[in-house]
Amino acid sequence: MKLDAEEIQSALKKLPGWVLLNDKLHREVKFKDFAEAFSFMAQAAIISERRNHHPEWLNIYNQVIIDLTSHDCKGISKRDVAWAEEINKVLSKYV
């Protein structure tokens, strides 16, 4: 179910590093190098598959730019927030 504006703002308070951009949860991360960036992506890929929820993400060398939305409800849902929370735990090892 699509979160409303207030629920999204409330969720963002618990998601350091994330902002709302173009109606998606958005985070940009810089790693040490490509190998570290892709290591993160491999772990996030497995998490995404387990959750059956996948990001739109762009990788440019050591940068990973993530956009998250729920296509089924055409907005941001609890599934996006839960994905971002788990990914933030992974990212805390790197950045």
Added chain:
Amino acid sequence: MKLDAEEIQSALKKLPGWVLLNDKLHREVKFKDFAEAFSFMAQAAIISERRNHHPEWLNIYNQVIIDLTSHDCKGISKRDVAWAEEINKVLSKYV
């Protein structure tokens, strides 16, 4: 060294699936699902690291959209063409 327009057109003839877009070599690929798309990306990541030449790439579920350019010469170089040739061999297993 930066390839000129004629050299790029000549290279593209040997690179099925690739086009010139925004002064970059560009290819969009659709896989069966996310797992297959990310399997390709893992193999391409290792090739990129071995070649010390890395793409800009976007993944959205089963889609991978690749842009290739050489930052050192601010254009398309032989290294981009060689990367695309090797990646096309990998892609021939999938698509």
